[in-house]
């Protein structure tokens with residue numbers, strides 16, 4: 001049976017110019033329900049903050065805010081978008097981008113209001129908040145840590161993780177620098193160390209990852225306790241797979257294992273093992289509680305946004321000669337920025353198209369090898385003007401289109417004249433930002 005969102009998307013595709021995205025409040029609402037069911041089974045009260053960089057379409061952010069979910073932001077642009085919907089105490093501030101344009105400084109200088117949590121991840125950030133006025137209300141802060149052997153994107157084999165080297169985010173959970181950061185905040189009446197923060201990958205599916213991370217966090221909490229620092233909140237970041245995208249494990253080690261015919265670890269990951277992850281949290285709950293933890297924070301991005309948008313494009317040319325079977329669509333992978341070669345998303349084809357099923361390569365209009373959506377089996381022979389609907393493209397597509405968390409750069413002529421300027425503020429907030437609206441505490 002055809003998905004009702006696909007039917008709607010095709011109906012729109014027959015009426016207007018392609019390509020375009022369609023946002024589905026119904027899909028978002030069911031993702032919110034699923035996520036709430038998950039958090040209600042966790043062993044601690046859990047607060048949810050939606051990761052704005054995933055997709056800051058105004059209608060999507062409004063619906064998430066109406067569902068009593070706060071915002072997680074990593075840049076001044078996202079802060080402005082989140083402040084349009086929330087008081088600052090419903091916003092979690094993250095990322096190295098929080099220092100841009102003096103945002104962290106302004107947050108630290110605001111004495112009577114504070115965000116829900118500011119997760120610090122560099123010594124520079126510690127020194128900025130440490131200068132907060134002693135008269136100010138305590139600023140709740142967390143320390144972002146990284147667990148070296150498990151942080152990073154999963155799905156790739158470990159060799160790619162080793163090649164990438166040390167992450168730029170957070171202090172190592174095993175080292176002493178994180179203890180020094182806690183010491184630097186101790187005794188400061190204007191700053192309250194409340195949380196440990198760990199975002200440990202994206203497209204996470206396995207309970208084993210959570211188990212390892214929680215074990216390592218317990219060890220760190222123990223070390224913090226020994227220097228007199230306790231934290232009440234574990235912020236486990238985002239990263240949960242939405243269940244809509246299949247990711248294949250790739251990389252030289254997996255290729256070698258395959259060639260040698262050795263047993264491979266599960267080669268595809270798709271749906272998160274929510275029951276297993278819940279069980280992992282219950283397994284560590286008693287120890288966490290002994291160490292002072294009373295609450296959890298989660299920062300889902302793709303789990304909520306990914307299923308909530310589809311993209312509609314049109315076939316503009318087809319080639320069938322010899323072994324070459326290509327259908328060219330009017331949307332490139334650079335417009336659908338979330339597309340990755342090792343991932344598969346549902347693709348729906350115009351139900352009015354006729355003919356026999358056919359295996360064909362779907363490509364974008366750029367003369368570049370990377371502009372390919374992969375080989376698909378279309379239910380009928382594709383022809384120019386047929387519509388193609390790419391599903392589960394709601395995460396890191398629209399957000400990335402405006403350069404993730406910052407506006408795209410303008411283009412200047414050699415004489416400095418402005419040739420093009422990005423309409424980014426309009427995209428993010430729905431209307432141009434009024435002057436000076438970027439920070440209101």
Ligand SMILES: Cc1ncc(COP(=O)(O)O)c(C=O)c1O
Nearest residue numbers: 051199202238239299300301302
């Ligand atoms: C700190 C933090 N929280 C949340 C997220 C959202 O992650 P996801 O979309 O994988 O849920 C990210 C993504 O990079 C992140 O860095």
